[in-house]
Amino acid sequence: MAEVEEQGHRTSDESTDDSEEDESEEEPKLKYERLANGVSEILQKDAASCMTVHDKFLALGTHFGKVFLLDVQGNVTQKFDISTVKINQISLDDSGEHVGICSEDGKVQVFGLYTREGFHDNFDCPIKVVALHPQFGRSSSKQFVTGRNKLQLYERNWLNRWKTITLHEGEGIITNVKWRGSLVAWANSLSVKIYDINAKQRITNVLRDNTSLRPDMYPCSLCWKDNTTLIIGWGTSVKICIVKERDPTEMRDLPSRYVEIVSAFDTEFFISGLAPLGDQIVILYYVKEASEHQDEKELRSRPRLDIVQPLPESYEEISSDALTVRNFQENECLDYRLEHSEGESLFYIISPKDIVVAKERDQDDHIDWLLDKKKYEEALMAAEISHKNIKRHEVQRIGISYINHLVEKGEYEAAARKCQKVLGKNMELWENEVYRFKTIGQLKAISQYLPRGDLRLRPAIYEMILHEFLKSDFEGFATLIREWPGDLYNNMTIVQAVSDRLKKDQNNRTLLTTLAELYTYDQRYDKALEIYLRLRHKDVYQLIHKHNLFSSIEDKIVLLMEFDKEKAVDMLLDNEDKISIDKVVEELAQHPAMQHVYLHKLFKRDPHKGHKYHEMLISLYAEYDRPNLLPFLRDSTHCPLEKALEICQQRNFVEETVFLLSRMGNSRRALQMIMEELYDVDKAIEFAKEQDDAELWEDLISYSIDKPPFITGLLNNIGTHVDPILLIHRIKEGMEIPNLRDSLVKILHDYNLQILLREGCKKILVADSLSLLKKMHRTQTRGVRVDEENICESCHEAILPLDTAKSYNIVVFHCRHMFHKECLSSSSTIPPVQFCNICSAKRRGPGSGIVEIKK
Numbered sequence: 034m035a036e037v038e039e040q041g042h043r044t045s046d047e048s049t050d051d052s053e054e055d056e057s058e059e060e061p062k063l064k065y066e067r068l069a070n071g072v073s074e075i076l077q078k079d080a081a082s083c084m085t086v087h088d089k090f091l092a093l094g095t096h097f098g099k100v101f102l103l104d105v106q107g108n109v110t111q112k113f114d115i116s117t118v119k120i121n122q123i124s125l126d127d128s129g130e131h132v133g134i135c136s137e138d139g140k141v142q143v144f145g146l147y148t149r150e151g152f153h154d155n156f157d158c159p160i161k162v163v164a165l166h167p168q169f170g171r172s173s174s175k176q177f178v179t180g181r182n183k184l185q186l187y188e189r190n191w192l193n194r195w196k197t198i199t200l201h202e203g204e205g206i207i208t209n210v211k212w213r214g215s216l217v218a219w220a221n222s223l224s225v226k227i228y229d230i231n232a233k234q235r236i237t238n239v240l241r242d243n244t245s246l247r248p249d250m251y252p253c254s255l256c257w258k259d260n261t262t263l264i265i266g267w268g269t270s271v272k273i274c275i276v277k278e279r280d281p282t283e284m285r286d287l288p289s290r291y292v293e294i295v296s297a298f299d300t301e302f303f304i305s306g307l308a309p310l311g312d313q314i315v316i317l318y319y320v321k322e323a324s325e326h327q328d329e330k331e332l333r334s335r336p337r338l339d340i341v342q343p344l345p346e347s348y349e350e351i352s353s354d355a356l357t358v359r360n361f362q363e364n365e366c367l368d369y370r371l372e373h374s375e376g377e378s379l380f381y382i383i384s385p386k387d388i389v390v391a392k393e394r395d396q397d398d399h400i401d402w403l404l405d406k407k408k409y410e411e412a413l414m415a416a417e418i419s420h421k422n423i424k425r426h427e428v429q430r431i432g433i434s435y436i437n438h439l440v441e442k443g444e445y446e447a448a449a450r451k452c453q454k455v456l457g458k459n460m461e462l463w464e465n466e467v468y469r470f471k472t473i474g475q476l477k478a479i480s481q482y483l484p485r486g487d488l489r490l491r492p493a494i495y496e497m498i499l500h501e502f503l504k505s506d507f508e509g510f511a512t513l514i515r516e517w518p519g520d521l522y523n524n525m526t527i528v529q530a531v532s533d534r535l536k537k538d539q540n541n542r543t544l545l546t547t548l549a550e551l552y553t554y555d556q557r558y559d560k561a562l563e564i565y566l567r568l569r570h571k572d573v574y575q576l577i578h579k580h581n582l583f584s585s586i587e588d589k590i591v592l593l594m595e596f597d598k599e600k601a602v603d604m605l606l607d608n609e610d611k612i613s614i615d616k617v618v619e620e621l622a623q624h625p626a627m628q629h630v631y632l633h634k635l636f637k638r639d640p641h642k643g644h645k646y647h648e649m650l651i652s653l654y655a656e657y658d659r660p661n662l663l664p665f666l667r668d669s670t671h672c673p674l675e676k677a678l679e680i681c682q683q684r685n686f687v688e689e690t691v692f693l694l695s696r697m698g699n700s701r702r703a704l705q706m707i708m709e710e711l712y713d714v715d716k717a718i719e720f721a722k723e724q725d726d727a728e729l730w731e732d733l734i735s736y737s738i739d740k741p742p743f744i745t746g747l748l749n750n751i752g753t754h755v756d757p758i759l760l761i762h763r764i765k766e767g768m769e770i771p772n773l774r775d776s777l778v779k780i781l782h783d784y785n786l787q788i789l790l791r792e793g794c795k796k797i798l799v800a801d802s803l804s805l806l807k808k809m810h811r812t813q814t815r816g817v818r819v820d821e822e823n824i825c826e827s828c829h830e831a832i833l834p835l836d837t838a839k840s841y842n843i844v845v846f847h848c849r850h851m852f853h854k855e856c857l858s859s860s861s862t863i864p865p866v867q868f869c870n871i872c873s874a875k876r877r878g879p880g881s882g883i884v885e886i887k888k
Contacts (some may be wrong), residue, residue, distance in 0.1 A: 060402050061394065062340050062352040063380070068388040071109035075101060076359075080385035082119045087129040088376035094120030096385070100134055102146070105379075107388075116140050122162050124177070124212075126169035133177050135160035141179050143169075143187075152177070152187065152195060162210040164217065166230075176230070180207050184219055186230075200228055201235070208248055213257035216276060220253035225265050227276065229290060236276065237292035242299075243268040251303055251366050256373075258309040263292075266304035266316065272297045273314075273343055296343040305336065306371025308380055313342050313351060315373070315380055315391075319366035320355075333362050336369055338382065338391060359387040397425040409435035413455075429455060429462075436466070440473070449479040458488045467494050476501045477509065485517055495522040503530055507543040514547050519554035527551060542568055558582050562589075569596045574604055583611040590620040594627045602634045614643050629653035633661065636669070644671035651677045655684055663689050666696075687711055691720070700724050714743045741770045817845050826871055827856035848872045 072093070075081075079095040086092075090110065091103040098116030100123060101109050116136040124133040131151070133143040137159045144151035161181050168174040175189035183202030187195050205222025212218075215231040225239040241248070246268045254266035261276040273296040279289055302318035309315070320334040336358060340351040358364075361384070370383040380391040394402075396419040403412035413435055416428045432455025439448035449470070456462045463484060470479045480498045484490065499522060502510035514527075531548045535541065545564050552561035558580050565573035566589060573596070577586060586593060590612075593601040605617055614635065621628040632650050635643045647669050654662035666677060666689060674697055681689040687710050694703035700720075707717045721729045823832040832851050834841050842854035846869040857870075 059352070060399065061354060063338065063354065063391045064394045064398050065354070065356065066390050068107040068381070068390055070107040071101070071103060072107040072388055076386050081383050081388060083122050083370065084372055084381060084383045084388070085123045085125055086372045086374045086379070086381055087125050088374055089129050092123045092125060092132060094123050094134070098136055111146070115142060121160065124163050124165045126165045127167045128170045131165060131169045133163040133165045135163040135179055143177055162207050162219065164210045164212040167212060167214065178210055178212070178217055182206060184210070201226060206249065208252040209255050211255040211257055214260040218255050218257070218263050220255060220267070222248045225253060225255065227263065227292060229288070232289055234288045236288040236290045237274070239265060239272065239274060239292070239294070241267055242270040249367070254304055254306045254371070256307050256309065264307055264309065264314060266307045269300045269303060270297070271300060271304065271307070271314070271316070271343070296345055298343065298347050302337065303366045305366050305369035308371055308373035310340060310378060313340050315340055315371070317369055317371040317382060319369055333364060335361050336382065338380070356382060356389060358382065358384045358389055360385065396423050400426050400431065404431070404434065407438065409438050429457070429459070433462070445470070445475040445478040449482050452479060453482040460488065460490060463490055464494060471497065477506065480513060485521060489521060492522045496526055499527055500530060503534060507541065511543050511547045514550055524551060524555050528555065546570060559585055562586070566592045566596065574600050577604065583608055587612060587616060587620070590617060591624060591627065594621070594624070598627065598630050602631050605631065606634060606638060618646060625653060626657055629657045633658065636665065640668055640670070647671045648673050648676055651680050655680055655686070659686070662686070663692060666692055695724070700729055704729055741768065813847050817849065819843065819845065819851065823851050825853045825856055826850045827852050846872070
């Protein structure tokens, strides 16, 4: 089939710009092809007058009286010379084995395509219509209708003769007839009628709307959508009729069926044919346009094929296509016909010199349209979704077209991003695209999308891109080195390239860092470590840990400490099994400040590790960290006190000296330093409280007795440890003591508070004692239940005898332990107070007291 030109419908006065039209144009619903091959040869010499469609083949009638059977490609399979004049109508049964033909010279032939047996007759007037029973092949359904001024039904009887029945006459020429199931619909000059063959009765009469149109020039179009739905197109009017069963209670003399018109609307143009498409209708229009000059005839435009959605009183246009058929300028409305194949959504537009096939667009057509409109993204998405159903397209080819389009537009980043999705695992396509991006100078755009997983390109491809970045973009080069696996390229080649570049810029941190990463991948950790330390790079510690490079850093401890003391010390302490404490202290011998940081953290982690360096630590703390010297002296058990005292006295560290003197037992000297050098009465009092030594208090009072401020301090704080009267009696008469009254008031207040506390405690003690005494009395006077389940705690037998008539003697203590009297250790006499053996052994009190039960 050859393609036929189609145009989206626009009115003649539109002047839309081409670019705007492309943007606003909607995708067609149908695609068109010209039926060629044998049809082209036929129509060159003859003209089509009618055609009918079967799922298996086509039957074409011509103006020269020929009938051709065609395959769906338009090739002639059979030819019948029926007449020398126009073939008016051809009808096929459902099986496609029988055909009915009528012509303008009055010939009617009904025969089997394989037998040629059937009905052959000549009438004295042109026969316009013929229709076979859909089941004509069955012996019980040998029926067909034909006619011109009247519609006649032909039936073959049991004698194999044809019987004629006139179904209708008297309303002009019959222009169309369609048979579906048991229903025959025909159109004459006035109306459309439906006849029920089985019931042998006419069931409806649908009148023509526009009576001003000549019925021979604007014939009625009929089409059965299904066994009960008839679509009528006449002039500019469309009606959809449904045949329904009548309620038996309403029949009376009425037909058993009736027709309901469910939709009726008028169109803009004249109807030449119609066909169903699901719930929609395909309509072939004959279009005439008024001429600008009054003396000229109306212009005949291209016919239109529209898809409409019928509504009860109107319709919605879904699509509209103007078709360029051959000689459309010479055609009238009656020259066009529309036939359709029910098995497929195929629609045949028949005109005298052309036959066009319209079919629903499939996914391939949809993709073609998207590509034509340069909607590559949508085309690619449609192909991916329907990749199993498309036949003419490949997802990858569409994707490559999209990439080419993006490159042409200069959208290199988007094109590179699509490569990742489109090219997949095709190495050849990937390498072609890389070289193309190199040619246009856009290697950087595609670099981040190159495959680096299961699919790997040749190392030369990755090296080419790395060299490109190394020329102009050090940061981008470093990013690729970090992101790309090291086995994508020849590591030594890139190392050499970076080294050569560093000769021109020796201190470039980005290149040095990248070179260290390359050395790391190449397992040349010593070189990488050297660069990291030189740069003081934060990853140096991670490198050491990850690759266990502790043996390589024994001589680089100072460098690590200079870079970050805290991290270095933490790493050394965490791995002291790999780098010993002695080795670290030795390496830091020339850097005492670093030594101090290391030993201080070591002491904080474990005060006993590195104890041999505690003497050294005294000097280090004194020099670099005095605030932590006193805590160290307090916590260390390995610190030589004499050495520490010597250093503290040399540096005049009073607080530390006081602590050391106190720790060495020289409390009086320590107190003396507090009072004489610190002159701090509060600290002196606190020190005396800590030592809790009466002699120290005496020394403190003696030292303070001639110092009024010290006396004030003592008066305010001594009351809880020493009787204030002793201090007051020793104060000299007439000595002026600051805040003496307040101090005395405080002493009296404290004393009063002590008295109140003692009285309160006494009351609580008495109340508690009384409460407990009452509780004990209630407990000891409460009855104790004794039954067969209780046992003797000594012999572990039942406490009560089996024969309760016998006498028995039981001892029950208040702790609920029970004994046979004879089982107690002193069974001869009962002492005034006896205790439970079990509770006495456990030193419990509640077992005291006894209850004796006798019988």
